[in-house]
Every structure is written in structure tokens, then in C-alpha cells.
Amino acid sequence: MTAPQTIVLAGGCFWCTEAVYVKVRGVTDVESGYSNGTAQRPSYEQVCSGSTGHAEVVKLTYDPQQISTRQILEIFFVVHDPTQLNRQGNDTGTQYRSGIYFTTDEQRQVAEDMIREMSRDHLYDRPIVTEVQPLANYWPAEDYHQDFFEKNPYQGYCVAVAAPKVAKFRKTFAELVKD
Template identity: 45%
Template sequence: MTKSWDVATFAGGCFWCTEAVFERLEGVQKVVSGYTGGQIKNPSYREICTGRTGHAEAVQIVYDPNIIDYTELMEIFFATHDPTTLNRQGNDVGTQYRSAIFYSDDRQKEAAEKFIELLNKEQVFEAPIVTEIVALDIFYEAEDVHQNYYDNNRSQPYCQYIINPKIKKLKTYYAKKLKQ
């Protein structure tokens, strides 16, 4: 059987966190940290951090839909960040840390709309979901230092206090989805 890769683009706060979660999933070939949803071309991390470019820190997930599908990726996305806080994740505040799904086709858009509708209907979260559903325009790959950040910097306090609990949650609730 030949592999047919698909791409999902999510923004769930700091891309170091989001990347660390999705890199561990079976069926995910690679995860790239980057920027999307803003107004300037080829933004840098320094520019993104000002919150004035309109970009979100996001990840592109290249995955095999025969192993893990888009809905499963969305489930893990919503389980590992807070989709109810506008332009913030914990102490990370600004539009660059917003919760967003950047869809690349009508199929992804419809799936995202239905998934959020279900989460709201089932009252999975105590507050309303503020995750944006936006057409993907251009995705700019972040600088090399931001790629595989968690795996390369596990001893950093941010990784220990912010990312480690997300990885623990992933291992607890999605152990069967993890790479062996």
C-alpha cells in the first residue's frame, strides 16, 4: 500500500507545545512550526512576538489519513490546549497565540465546523469555544531554532512546566495513538 499524505494546520498557542504533541502520534510523518494568518510576507519570530503582524504561531502536520484521520487530529488538538480563551494560552497572551484551525479545503472546513458544533452541543468545555476556522493562505516555516524545540530543549523551564503536562496528558489519554 502506498502512503498518501495529507496536511493539517492548527494554531493552539505556542507552536513549541503544539509541535511536541503531534510529533508523537502514529501516522504523523512530520510537524513543522511556523506562522500563518497575518499580513506581512516572510515574518520573523521577533516580528510575530509583537502581535502586530496578525500571524498565529501554528504547526503544519503531515500525516497518513489511513493511520490517523483529520477528526482524530482535531480531537487531540482540542484536548491539549484551551480553545475557550481568546488570544491566549496560559501566560502566552496576544493574537499570535490564538486558537485556530486553518483549513486547506472544504472537507477540512466542514469537519472543523461539525467538530466544534459537537463539542459545544456536548458542553465539553465550561466556556464557549473561540477557535477560529480560517482558510489557509500562506504558511511560513519558522526559523530552525523553533523546529523540534521540545525535543532539543527538554531541560528548559518552559518545556518542563508548560509542555511536559501536555505530553503527560497525551500519554494518559491517547497512549494507543502514540508512536512506538
């Protein structure tokens, strides 16, 4: 039996990223949080100010026998724009940067290889700006951010931004949707 793995992804607002990954077969836990900044136990307000250097992230625990790191990252690169520096759509600031924060060398290698391949194949019109770094200084987000989309599906941001990302995931990766 293979041990579960953890990887942390920054793809803009964590509500949207979490909403997608809770639907992914093989992902056993999803937690919204903050990582790769300087402050200890940062609050949402502090992270939003840009003063902590943290990114809004989701921490994924997954079963590598059910889903590979590459598949996790294929979803990531489809449901957000990895060419937008420090923003996703109307959300702007370093907290909305694109990032892959790895916990194993294999995850780092897969991420770097994929970015190299996508760049070589000109998959995007602009350069990929996703940072690939070791996970550092992770903190869970406040309770009200956890499962936000599931608890608030009709909230304006969820309808306008998160729901289309979930729909795109379901359409593009139908074979990976949890039953």
C-alpha cells in the first residue's frame, strides 16, 4: 500500500480551487489555507493586505494509487490561468499568485517537467509564471473558508467564478470526477 501524499496549490482564490478538488477521485482531503509567506498564523485580512507574502492555497491529500501527481497538476493547469502574474481574473495581489508547493522531490520534478513541456509546446499565449517551491510556513485558513463553495453555492462570487471552474473540471476530466 502506498502512503497518501500531500501537495499544496495556489491557483487564485482558494474557494475556487477547493471547489474543484473536493470533486476529484483519489483526493482524500482538501483544506484551504495560506503558505509560503513570512507571518506565523496569518489571518485572512493580513494575507489580503499582501503584507505577509502568503498565497491563498489548497492543501491536497491524495492517494497516488488512485490519482497521480501529474493528473493533479493537469487539473490545476486547466482550472486556472498560470500566465497571470499575481492575479486570477479580477482578484489581484501576490496572495493570488500561481504556485505549486511540493512536499516530495517527485512532485517538484513532475511540476517542472510539465511547465517545461507546456512552454515548449506553446500551450499558452503568454509565459507560464507558476512558481514551483518547497512547501513552507503553511497555515489553515479560518473555519468559515473551509468548504465555502459547498456551503454557499449561490453566493455571487461562487456563482460567477467558482461554479464555472467546477463545470470546466467536470467536462474536461469526467473520468476523474468522484461519484
